[in-house]
Amino acid sequence: MKLLKGRGFKHSGIFALLLFIIILIVLVLVFSQQILSNISKLSSSANLIALLVAIIFPLILLIVILYNIINLIRERTQKKPGVHLKIKLVLFFALIAFLASGPQALLSINFIKSSINFWLKAGIGDALRGGLSISLDYYQSKVDNLKMFNKSRAIPMLFNGITKNPDSVWENIRNINPEISFVQIYNDEGNEVFFRGDKNGKLKDFAAVHNRTGILPKVEKQDISILRSIGKHTIDGKTYTVIAGIILPAYFNKNASNLTNSLETFNQLNKYNRLFIYAVSIFYFLFTLPILLLVILLSFILTDELLRPIVDLENATRRVAEGDFSFRILSRSEDELAILISSFNKMIGELSTSREKLVHAEKIAAWQDIAQRLAHEIRNPLTPIKLSAQRILKKYKSNPEDLKNILENSVTAIVNEVDNLDKLLKEFREFAKLPNPHPVMVNVKEVVEEIAGMFRSLGESITIETNGISDKITVKADPAQIKQIFSNLFRNAIQSIDESMRTQGVISVIADIVKKEDIQYCRIQIRDNGSGIDEEYKDKIFNPYFTTKKQGTGLGLSIVERIVFDHNGHIWFESKKGVGTTFFIDLPHGEING
């Protein structure tokens, strides 16, 4: 039994591709994270590489897909099984992928666009700018306050007695200017003589600031900011350095930087908003395109895998339809298709056995028919033989002298009938007991021409055309039997043409080599322009003793069929009433001479 291999799903290919898609998605995510966080650090060569990858990778994919499409078109012109379904499935997959990604891209980009626009229009810019100007004003007021304090003419008076009664001095300062957080005073020699207020404001390194005046740069310490102003003042005749300071609240610093950062972002967004959406669209496209292409590629592979069992099934069905019941499909997968395939195999098995039974029954019926006909045919001459014998006996008994008169007639009749019987039995034996073929290489053209010559010498006025046979075509066959085939078929062809029309009759013989499932056959066609075969007789003409002719035996085609089968060949015919009949014979091809 031949087994048609139904390849199981080639999972590895699909898995590899799926893995590829997943890796690509991860890469996209990582890459986008990376570039978004520090794009400025990427060198322009890295930029170039990224762009090249973004172009080359999809290009390679595109080429592979194009190759697949060309393949598909070629398969279509070759009418390979399953190709239409394949095209449909691929188109369907591509459409689904496109439908899934296209609107999503539009939606995402639109969403980004409208949310950006929403934020830009919601008055956030004004709020940020307002907030910034308020905080700047607040800060400026502190700075001005400190400046004013250190320029104030009242300082020498205010600090009178810093050594004797520092606490009351501090109290006075606080009363006059409650915003001051601390005051630190150094003498000429750089020694601290006074400190009151928030300890955080205490300056440790006087040398660094000793010859500066005015506002010092703001100092940030942990989460507070310290503003200091320095002034030189003469108190009680001596010069002192007065450092007054304000400690800004813990959150000020953080909020201020948040505010400036937000404003920076906002301004950038405002300025680059269109460009940004444009860039996002391009990015989206660059990252989606390869994924889309991969999906299409996947659809090609998947379709192949999906269709394979169906194609196998189609193949097998076709072979069964051609009469080859020995096929079974192997399937390793365990899905619904496997069930389908196993029931197909079962069906073919049952079909095959029932066909065998039918053939057997037909054979028996045919033999019964033959037996009946044979009995009938034998019986027909028996009656005249019996009658003649009885007549002789009767004459002999009643009038022996008269015997002479009828003896010759009767015995001649008996001999004739026995001859007839002999002929019948001879032909029957020819049919029933064909000798085993002794095949040798036979040149088809030579055989056909020999038989044609024989018919011509018998005075048939028909044309036998043999130009359609290549000189070199040979078959491995029994020469006598192959001659019998042509002789029987030619005779039938001639008989199918009305006697008055014989001169216009043409029998043409064509022979060529065909290939079926790796085996070479010689296909011989015998075409006539005779009466054709009635539709109702078409499935009977090969039956033994089936004939539509008065003098026919009905054994001609049976013999031809037997010989063809004995040579492992195949015979069938096409016929159209009133147009003609063509018999096709496939015989295993020997080899081409020369």
Place this chain on the structure above:
Amino acid sequence: MLIILFVGSFALFAEQLNISTSVKAERIIVNVSLDLEDYSNALKTIRSGLKSELFFEFRLYKKQHGIISLLGDRLVREEKVLYTGYYNMYDKYYILKRNNSSEVVFKNSDDFLRNFFSLKGYNLEYSFLSTADEYYLLCRVKYIPVKLVSPLNIVNFFTNSENITTKWEKITVETK
């Protein structure tokens, strides 16, 4: 012994890259400055609260001779200096950050601009610099007026119409 070997002055479109190198002991000292036709926009950008960046890129090559020279000259060293400049609105001073670490503060905008657009006395240390070989230095400057925050910076992938990148300028370093 300090020999000024080369003072290159290369005209670009509207900006000009001035480079000078000198070799002292076993190091190359580089002075680079980028002259813009008009600094007002650069200042305005920074004053509006945006950050600007300036990259100085250096590549030192050793000239190859014979058959290996077909593969190109050998890159001995590659260095980069990044300036970030921005404005503190509260205290009204300009800040120049170098390589995201050291910070210099300027009250005066002219001082700031002069310092921002130039790199003075940059030290490329090469103890292996041998007198037997020929060296040359490639230098270029990239000026990014607006340092974009993420994710807006993807814009940089497709347009740098505002950014200025000078050509690579070649300076022969003579070690004799």
